[in-house]
Amino acid sequence: MSDGYGYDPYGRQPEILGYDEYGRPIYASASQPQQTYQGYDPSAQHPGYPSYDSYADPYAQQQPQGYGQPYAEEQAGYDPYAYPLDSPQQQPDPYAPQQQPPFPHQAQPPQDGPAADAGPDYRTEQFSFVEEPAEDSEDVIDWLKFSESRTERREEAKRRGRNRIVALVVAAVVLVAGGLGYLWYAGMLPGLDGSKDEAAATGEQRRDVIVVHLRSTDGGDTSTALLVDNESASKGSTLLLPNSLAVTAEEGTATTLGKAVEDEGASPTRDALGTLLGADIKGTWRLDTPYLENLVELVGGITIDADATIPAKKKGESPLVRSGADRDLDGRAAVAYATHRAPAEAEAKQLNRFGQVLHASLRKLSSEPAAAGRTVESLGQIPDPSLSEKQLGASLAKLAEQAKNGSYDTRVLPVRANGTLSRATSGGMVKQILGGTVKNSDTEGVLRVGVENATGARGRDDAASVALVNSGYTVVKGGAAASARARSVVTYAEAGDKAKAVEVAKTLGLRESAARKGEVSGNADVSVVLGADYKG
Incomplete structure (x- = not known):
C-alpha cells in the first residue's frame, strides 16, 4: 500500500503504470508484484531520504526530506508511454508531482513493456540536457565584448592614422605656401620683380581717384582738385589743379582745364585729365558752392588756420572770416574762404584755401561708409552718372579715416607759364601721388x-x-x-x-x-x- 507519496511502507517505489491527463504518475497497487530494479537495494535506503543520488538531480535540492522521487529516468528500460492513459487501472494521484515532458534530444525507450527491462541502464548524467554552468555563458559574453572592443580599437587606430596623415599634408602645404609667400615678399623668386618698394616705385599701388569741381554760383571761376586714396600705402591726398593746366579736348585740340570745365563738361574733362596725368579717374564730384555750404553745416562746422580775412558782403557787418589760427567756420564762411582770391593774387593761394576747407570737412565726416553715404544724400546735389551717392560716400569715408589719423596731405600741382608740366613734376609729384606718367608734359619742338x-x-x-x-x-x-x-x-x-x-x-x-x-x-x-x- 502506498503512503501517498509514491512509496510503500518498506520504502520501495511502486511500479508506475502510466500518467494521467495532468502528467502525474499512476502507481500499481500494493497487491501487485513489485519489479526488481537492477542494482537497487531497498534495505540500503534510510528512511526519510530519496532513493537516488540527489547531486545528480537538480530538483532534489529543492525537495524536503522524506519526499519521494517521482521521476523514473534512472530506471533501466523505463518507458513513460508503455501504458495508455485510459487504462482502467489508472487512478490519479492528486499529491504526486507532475512529470516533466521528455527533452527532444532524449533517446526514447521501446514502446513494449517487456523490452524496457532488457534496455540499457541510462543515468541522468548521461544526457545532454544537464544545464551548463553559468560561468561558461559569462565567458562567452566576455569574449564577445573583448572582440568587439578590440575591433573598435583597431578602427580608432586607423582613424587616428588617417587624421595624422591629413594633418601632415595640410602642414606641408601651409609651410610650402608660407615659404613661397616669403620669397615673393622678399623678391627672391626667379622671374618676379624686386620687392614691395620696387613695386611702389613702378606705380603698382592701388589707388582710388575722383575729381571734384568747386563751381561758384556767383559767376566766379571754378576750382578743381583730385582726391586720391592710396589704399596700398594707407594714405590720402588732395592734388589741387590750376585752371591754366593745358589739357587736350575731345577734338584733339589743346585747351585749359578751366575752359574744359566750362565748355566741355564733366566727362570730357575727366577723360582729358586721365590722359594727361596717366591716372584712372573713377568719377566726378560736382560740388557747387551751395552744396559745399550744406556739407560744412552737416558735419557741424570746421576749424582752420585762416591766412586771410574775408570781409562780409554787406557793409557794417563783421568779417566772415578773420585771419588767424583755429578759426571756426560755418557753411557760409567756409564757402567764402574757399573761393576767396584777392586782386593780383596768385591762383595757388586760392587753391590752398579750397584744399584747407576740403581737408577740414573730411576730418569731420564719418569714417563709416553708410553714414558718409547718408551725409552725401542729404546734400541734395545731382550726382554725376559716373559716381553714385553710395560710391561717393564710400570713397569719402576712406579719405575721412586717413584725414583723422594724420595720413593725409594737400598739394598744388606746379604748372609752367604755358600750362605744361615739367619733367621734374612728371617724374616726381605726379608719379608719387597718382602713380601715372604724364603724356604731354613737355611739348618741346611742338608749337x-x-x-x-x-x-x-x-x-x-x-x-x-x-x-x-x-x-x-x-x-x-x-x-x-x-x-x-x-x-x-x-x-x-x-x-x-x-x-x-x-x-x-x-x-x-x-x-x-x-x-x-x-x-x-x-x-x-x-x-x-x-x-x-x-x-x-
Whole structure:
C-alpha cells in the first residue's frame, strides 16, 4: 500500500503504470508484484531520504526530506508511454508531482513493456540536457565584448592614422605656401620683380581717384582738385589743379582745364585729365558752392588756420572770416574762404584755401561708409552718372579715416607759364601721388597756338583749330573775344618765334603781315585772334 507519496511502507517505489491527463504518475497497487530494479537495494535506503543520488538531480535540492522521487529516468528500460492513459487501472494521484515532458534530444525507450527491462541502464548524467554552468555563458559574453572592443580599437587606430596623415599634408602645404609667400615678399623668386618698394616705385599701388569741381554760383571761376586714396600705402591726398593746366579736348585740340570745365563738361574733362596725368579717374564730384555750404553745416562746422580775412558782403557787418589760427567756420564762411582770391593774387593761394576747407570737412565726416553715404544724400546735389551717392560716400569715408589719423596731405600741382608740366613734376609729384606718367608734359619742338574767335560768327575758331592740328600744331582754345574785329592778327612774344608765327598765318590763309610781336596767352607760344577777314 502506498503512503501517498509514491512509496510503500518498506520504502520501495511502486511500479508506475502510466500518467494521467495532468502528467502525474499512476502507481500499481500494493497487491501487485513489485519489479526488481537492477542494482537497487531497498534495505540500503534510510528512511526519510530519496532513493537516488540527489547531486545528480537538480530538483532534489529543492525537495524536503522524506519526499519521494517521482521521476523514473534512472530506471533501466523505463518507458513513460508503455501504458495508455485510459487504462482502467489508472487512478490519479492528486499529491504526486507532475512529470516533466521528455527533452527532444532524449533517446526514447521501446514502446513494449517487456523490452524496457532488457534496455540499457541510462543515468541522468548521461544526457545532454544537464544545464551548463553559468560561468561558461559569462565567458562567452566576455569574449564577445573583448572582440568587439578590440575591433573598435583597431578602427580608432586607423582613424587616428588617417587624421595624422591629413594633418601632415595640410602642414606641408601651409609651410610650402608660407615659404613661397616669403620669397615673393622678399623678391627672391626667379622671374618676379624686386620687392614691395620696387613695386611702389613702378606705380603698382592701388589707388582710388575722383575729381571734384568747386563751381561758384556767383559767376566766379571754378576750382578743381583730385582726391586720391592710396589704399596700398594707407594714405590720402588732395592734388589741387590750376585752371591754366593745358589739357587736350575731345577734338584733339589743346585747351585749359578751366575752359574744359566750362565748355566741355564733366566727362570730357575727366577723360582729358586721365590722359594727361596717366591716372584712372573713377568719377566726378560736382560740388557747387551751395552744396559745399550744406556739407560744412552737416558735419557741424570746421576749424582752420585762416591766412586771410574775408570781409562780409554787406557793409557794417563783421568779417566772415578773420585771419588767424583755429578759426571756426560755418557753411557760409567756409564757402567764402574757399573761393576767396584777392586782386593780383596768385591762383595757388586760392587753391590752398579750397584744399584747407576740403581737408577740414573730411576730418569731420564719418569714417563709416553708410553714414558718409547718408551725409552725401542729404546734400541734395545731382550726382554725376559716373559716381553714385553710395560710391561717393564710400570713397569719402576712406579719405575721412586717413584725414583723422594724420595720413593725409594737400598739394598744388606746379604748372609752367604755358600750362605744361615739367619733367621734374612728371617724374616726381605726379608719379608719387597718382602713380601715372604724364603724356604731354613737355611739348618741346611742338608749337602751341592759342586761338580766339573775333570774327563775329560762331564756330569759325573750330575750323581754324582743325587746320592747325592737321598741320602738326597744338591748339589752345581761347573762346570768343569780347568784340569783333575786321582783321586777324598773329602775335609772338620772342623774336625767334617770328618765323613760326608767319607759318601759322599761312596755314590759316592769312597774310604774312598778320604776324607781329606782341603779348600772347600764358600757355601758348603764338596767339591768333581771328577777324572778319578769316574765311575758314
